[in-house]
Amino acid sequence: MKMSNMLINTLREVPKEAELPSHQLMLRAGMMKKMASGIYNFMPLGLRVLKKIENIVREEMDNAGAQEFLASAVIPAELWKESGRWDVFGPEMFKLKDRNEREFCLGPTHEEVFTDIARNEINTYKQLPLNLYQIQTKYRDERRPRFGVMRSREFIMKDAYSFDKDNEGLDVAYNKMHEAYENIFDRCGLEYSCVEADSGAMGGAGSAEFMVKSEFGEDEIVFCSSCEYAANMEKAPSTAEISEKEDMKELNKIATPDVRTIDDLVSFFKTTSKKFAKTIIYEADEKVVAVMVRGDREVNEVKVKNAIGGAVDFEMASEAIVRKATNAEIGFAGPIDLKADVLLVDEEVKNMYNFIVGGNDTGYHYENVNYGRDFEGKVGDFRNVIEGDKCPKCGAPLIIARGIEVGHIFKLGTKYSESMGAKFIDEDGEAKPLVMGCYGIGINRTMAAIIEQNYDENGIMWPLSVAPYSVVVIPAVHKDEEQMRIAEDIYNKLRAEGIEVVLDDRKERAGVKFKDADLIGIPVRITVGKKIKDGEVEFKLRNNEDLEVIKIEEVICKVKEVLKK
Amino acid sequence: MKMSNMLINTLREVPKEAELPSHQLMLRAGMMKKMASGIYNFMPLGLRVLKKIENIVREEMDNAGAQEFLASAVIPAELWKESGRWDVFGPEMFKLKDRNEREFCLGPTHEEVFTDIARNEINTYKQLPLNLYQIQTKYRDERRPRFGVMRSREFIMKDAYSFDKDNEGLDVAYNKMHEAYENIFDRCGLEYSCVEADSGAMGGAGSAEFMVKSEFGEDEIVFCSSCEYAANMEKAPSTAEISEKEDMKELNKIATPDVRTIDDLVSFFKTTSKKFAKTIIYEADEKVVAVMVRGDREVNEVKVKNAIGGAVDFEMASEAIVRKATNAEIGFAGPIDLKADVLLVDEEVKNMYNFIVGGNDTGYHYENVNYGRDFEGKVGDFRNVIEGDKCPKCGAPLIIARGIEVGHIFKLGTKYSESMGAKFIDEDGEAKPLVMGCYGIGINRTMAAIIEQNYDENGIMWPLSVAPYSVVVIPAVHKDEEQMRIAEDIYNKLRAEGIEVVLDDRKERAGVKFKDADLIGIPVRITVGKKIKDGEVEFKLRNNEDLEVIKIEEVICKVKEVLKK
Numbered sequence A, B: 001m002k003m004s005n006m007l008i009n010t011l012r013e014v015p016k017e018a019e020l021p022s023h024q025l026m027l028r029a030g031m032m033k034k035m036a037s038g039i040y041n042f043m044p045l046g047l048r049v050l051k052k053i054e055n056i057v058r059e060e061m062d063n064a065g066a067q068e069f070l071a072s073a074v075i076p077a078e079l080w081k082e083s084g085r086w087d088v089f090g091p092e093m094f095k096l097k098d099r100n101e102r103e104f105c106l107g108p109t110h111e112e113v114f115t116d117i118a119r120n121e122i123n124t125y126k127q128l129p130l131n132l133y134q135i136q137t138k139y140r141d142e143r144r145p146r147f148g149v150m151r152s153r154e155f156i157m158k159d160a161y162s163f164d165k166d167n168e169g170l171d172v173a174y175n176k177m178h179e180a181y182e183n184i185f186d187r188c189g190l191e192y193s194c195v196e197a198d199s200g201a202m203g204g205a206g207s208a209e210f211m212v213k214s215e216f217g218e219d220e221i222v223f224c225s226s227c228e229y230a231a232n233m234e235k236a237p238s239t240a241e242i243s244e245k246e247d248m249k250e251l252n253k254i255a256t257p258d259v260r261t262i263d264d265l266v267s268f269f270k271t272t273s274k275k276f277a278k279t280i281i282y283e284a285d286e287k288v289v290a291v292m293v294r295g296d297r298e299v300n301e302v303k304v305k306n307a308i309g310g311a312v313d314f315e316m317a318s319e320a321i322v323r324k325a326t327n328a329e330i331g332f333a334g335p336i337d338l339k340a341d342v343l344l345v346d347e348e349v350k351n352m353y354n355f356i357v358g359g360n361d362t363g364y365h366y367e368n369v370n371y372g373r374d375f376e377g378k379v380g381d382f383r384n385v386i387e388g389d390k391c392p393k394c395g396a397p398l399i400i401a402r403g404i405e406v407g408h409i410f411k412l413g414t415k416y417s418e419s420m421g422a423k424f425i426d427e428d429g430e431a432k433p434l435v436m437g438c439y440g441i442g443i444n445r446t447m448a449a450i451i452e453q454n455y456d457e458n459g460i461m462w463p464l465s466v467a468p469y470s471v472v473v474i475p476a477v478h479k480d481e482e483q484m485r486i487a488e489d490i491y492n493k494l495r496a497e498g499i500e501v502v503l504d505d506r507k508e509r510a511g512v513k514f515k516d517a518d519l520i521g522i523p524v525r526i527t528v529g530k531k532i533k534d535g536e537v538e539f540k541l542r543n544n545e546d547l548e549v550i551k552i553e554e555v556i557c558k559v560k561e562v563l564k565k
Helices: A021-028 A044-063 A077-083 A111-121 A167-187 A262-269 A301-307 A319-326 A415-419 A443-453 A481-496 A510-520 A530-534 A552-564 B021-028 B044-063 B077-083 B111-121 B167-187 B262-269 B301-307 B319-326 B415-419 B443-453 B481-496 B510-520 B530-534 B552-564
Strands: A032-036 A039-042 A074-076 A095-097 A103-106 A130-139 A154-164 A192-196 A206-213 A219-224 A230-232 A252-255 A277-284 A287-294 A314-316 A342-346 A355-358 A364-369 A378-380 A398-413 A423-425 A431-433 A435-442 A471-475 A501-503 A524-528 A536-541 A547-551 B032-036 B039-042 B074-076 B095-097 B103-106 B130-139 B154-164 B192-196 B206-213 B219-224 B230-232 B252-255 B277-284 B287-294 B314-316 B342-346 B355-358 B364-369 B378-380 B398-413 B423-425 B431-433 B435-442 B471-475 B501-503 B524-528 B536-541 B547-551
Touching: A021 A032, A021 A443, A032 B074, A032 B111, A039 A044, A044 A130, A044 A154, A044 A167, A044 A443, A074 A077, A074 B032, A077 A103, A077 A111, A077 A415, A095 B095, A111 A130, A111 A154, A111 A415, A111 A435, A111 B032, A130 A167, A154 A167, A154 A443, A167 A192, A167 A206, A167 A398, A167 A435, A192 A219, A192 A398, A206 A219, A206 A230, A206 A443, A277 A301, A277 A319, A277 A355, A287 A319, A301 A314, A301 A378, A398 A415, A398 A443, A415 A435, A435 A443, A471 A481, A471 A510, A481 A501, A481 A524, A481 A530, A481 A552, A510 A524, A524 A552, A530 A536, A536 A552, A547 A552, B021 B032, B021 B443, B039 B044, B044 B130, B044 B154, B044 B167, B044 B443, B074 B077, B077 B103, B077 B111, B077 B415, B111 B130, B111 B154, B111 B415, B111 B435, B130 B167, B154 B167, B154 B443, B167 B192, B167 B206, B167 B398, B167 B435, B192 B219, B192 B398, B206 B219, B206 B230, B206 B443, B277 B301, B277 B319, B277 B355, B287 B319, B301 B378, B398 B415, B398 B443, B415 B435, B435 B443, B471 B481, B471 B510, B481 B501, B481 B524, B481 B530, B481 B552, B510 B524, B524 B552, B530 B536, B536 B552, B547 B552
Parallel strands: A192 A230, A287 A342, A342 A378, A471 A501, A471 A524, B192 B230, B287 B342, B342 B378, B471 B501, B471 B524
Antiparallel strands: A032 A039, A074 A103, A095 A103, A130 A154, A154 A435, A192 A206, A206 A398, A219 A230, A219 A398, A252 A364, A277 A287, A277 A314, A355 A364, A398 A435, A423 A431, A524 A536, A536 A547, B032 B039, B074 B103, B095 B103, B130 B154, B154 B435, B192 B206, B206 B398, B219 B230, B219 B398, B252 B364, B277 B287, B277 B314, B355 B364, B398 B435, B423 B431, B524 B536, B536 B547
């Protein structure tokens, strides 16, 4: 394509609203434009990248024996009511009514739809195994859409659903998808890790996330410094630190005026934060849930939610609720005489001796508190891993890094097939629920993740496999007819070889063209300038500072050689 | 692909809800499944056809110099309020609100979005001409979704928008699209006509529809029996029949008890229906609109709507409204003393003499009525063409046929660019509104139209260009190892040639496999049966009854030869 005919609107300045490099660069390179909060239109250059990623995904899914399908984005409410998720999604689900007041949603995911298809279409074990996938637009009304397509309200997703007759079949399907995902992300040129994950609102038995390491990632990933272990922070079990055994001392209520934070307590009591247990109060679907963790720990809200059997609305309690539960101002919550529906006690707290907690009385704390004697609750792992915690597999210290979730594979088991009655007749003549898996890849987010791992101060550096074009041919002086002629000739020859090439024939200075080529991130640049008098042109790769001067007649071979790698 | 691994659910019976052959066959061949009224999920076989049509469209659009783009399906209300169409679409538009109560719709079309893009991205004439297209899902909450994907509530559309600096540029863009559309529908194997059309709610200056002739088409098309003239019924101007001149007689009110219909009148007055003028009463956005046409004519509601400047709600008036307007029971409406906001008089009625109309009094009619003397209104062409009317181009008799609209091209002019302020700086330094065109193709409807023109009693007969697979290889007896081995060998060799082939390795009788192959509509069938003992197999085309016996080693050449045609 000739760039004079293309819609190109690169920006020199960094758009104010964009914080992440990928978000900034997608806007600056004119790959997409914002239409509303969390909703983007894809411009021609951006769409080419998106389609390349889609095609890589499609090829690998087909190779893995999955069949492409296309479900509607508009889904009848009944299916969600059957599975029990109409309310689970809460305000994140876009809901609408048709002219006859029938309720629908814009699908945030498609388990219900595919389970419905399966129960209608699959009758016998002879039809199994089956894996159906689609590349389709999903909708989630995020509370805080941000970071461009990283957390948007409309996004393209590849979602696949496998159907098997038993768990062994599911394992095979799950492993096939695991392998297909590795191929996909390898081909996209990404560095990633596969980590154990929490399966959240999707339900199910086991799941893993494909995380692209990036300092700007929204998720925290926990790695072992020694073995292969890796997990999502939400999921990663924390190994409890064992406190040294002490004899229980007498419980003592102490006046602690104006001592509210852990730091205040540390200086007041002249001890470490490990001697305190903090009590955090949440509202979960109108229940008051109190959680105790050691003073230096953070509550892991996903573990808490799982412990109480899930909650649609889950947030830190308001001041009014805290006052009601503790009978005190904020900063003095503790387990003794607390009015909460549930008290969750982290196992580390259970194992502490003679520790300090809030007094449920403004200006007071208790010291020499001991679990069992002074209070009781539901004990479990309710804390986040911190760096240095022990690996649950090998015991070596854990490391924490940030990552971007680009793919997620789940073993759903029979959660949906049971609630929605999707059964098949097995070889023994019995009706059994289908054993399901589901497998997602965020296409737009993968595009952003590729940028996060491939950019410099001048712009994007696309891997060849997903670059919008492989080669740009730039005549340095557009008024120089000979340069233009040779540039156009090289362009035509490359096209004839089936190479995706653009000719920057715009009436712009060479500097502008170089800047745009670098910003857009085209892997190979050929500049036709003054050296044509010696029969030579400049050859440069986007990811390499070196500039090579080569003979005009060598260009095609040179490009083919580079693209082959 | 091996059919044992495919999700195939063909039906032998015709589904009750389906009237049209294409609808019946798409359901019977398992191409799609209904999820809700007017909303379908595409199964793997159907999606393959859809993708092939999409790819033909994409290639021809790219060849025509258009650039692919992807806009969101969810569009902020503000854009529609700016163009003035938020209310025009009425209940046909799916509307929704996000968690912050901001209004959106699911785009029924994208003029507003693309005009918005254009006003942000196009600054100068140097960027023109430009043609942006997308292949994207649209939503229309049809009052009566029916005929499968012919009139559905969710559908895939290719919509393109051209931007030019003047009308000459628009003409060039429009003609390029006209040509691209011919290529597209030719490649889809369709017989179609391009007809003049009404531009309806889209606004604009000129438009044409690509209509596929089909006895089940929803639209009526008017053709000239002699010249090239063709138009949509909605748009086709009717040439008025001139009544023979008479002297005006005295107006006379006559008791006509129980005479309500034109047939009643014809027998009561012993004359032809051409001597009557009927008065039809409509409600248009709460206005009462009366329309008079000759007794043997039908009102053309599109012409009426255009005459009153458009209406969101437009329907036949309720009995209560008719009673109020006429002061009489239904069946006695007429122009004299009528209480209507607008009276539209068809030009044929204006030219009649001494005719009969309703008396606006139950049981009475007027005779010897004459326009001008007895009543007046807004005169125009408000009637449908009928067969035998004169061609507006050459005067020969017109013919009426039914058709399916698969494509539509519009000259929008500056309608949207003016209302939304999409301007560019021209060479003379002046800011001018962009001159726009828009161009649509219904992808799903094209698929259905192809079936309407290509089926027989056994199923679909896909043209090669859009067939889900080109070849099916059928081992006649699945238990015969030698047949299976040879079938699989042919299948593998065809695949190696890049031919889209399926092997029907299901444990089914040959008859079932033949029936499915015919129903699904695979163009080439190779049957590996008893004749392998002579080194032969059967070769059959779907659109030909002849069965050829050929040597096994000739199969690949034979298939390649057929596919080349």
